[in-house]
Amino acid sequence: MKIARHSKIIELVDQYDIETQEELASRLNEAGFRVTQATVSRDIRELNLTKVAKPQGGSKYTVMAAKETPDGEKYIRVLREAFVSMDAAQNILVIKTGVGMANAAAVALDHMNWREVVGSIAGDDTIACFSKSPEETLQLLNKIKKILNQ
Secondary structure, three states: OHHHHHHHHHHHHHHOOOOOHHHHHHHHHHOOOOOOHHHHHHHHHHOOOEEEEOOOOOEEEEOOOHHHOHHHHHHHHHHHHHEEEEEEEOOEEEEEEOOOOHHHHHHHHHHOOOOOOOEEEEOOOEEEEEOOOHHHHHHHHHHHHHHOOO
């Protein structure tokens, strides 16, 4: 449940301008996670979320880019927990995830800042990750296998 909650937090913070822990707790509760402000506080600390200034004033929580954290460990953790299978199709890597985890896993992939990833689209349990060539797709597949220890 914790990994699914962490995945949802990453998705929410990426999608909305979350200003307070209470707002994040409210959105998590709306999404079906029963959390308290204390739980959200621990999750924020564990995910290394940080607050940044918004252009129109105020601040919001954000996920630091993978290059700003040692080895992007939180993104790797999300990928490991969400991953079910993957297969290459020309310049597209199709990644299957647990139900409801594709968006968070796609955010994690995007934040890894890998040169092989041009972009990704996520559904509920499937990610289409695009590369420039079939060769880069295979490189990406092997890179993901390596971090998943497969």
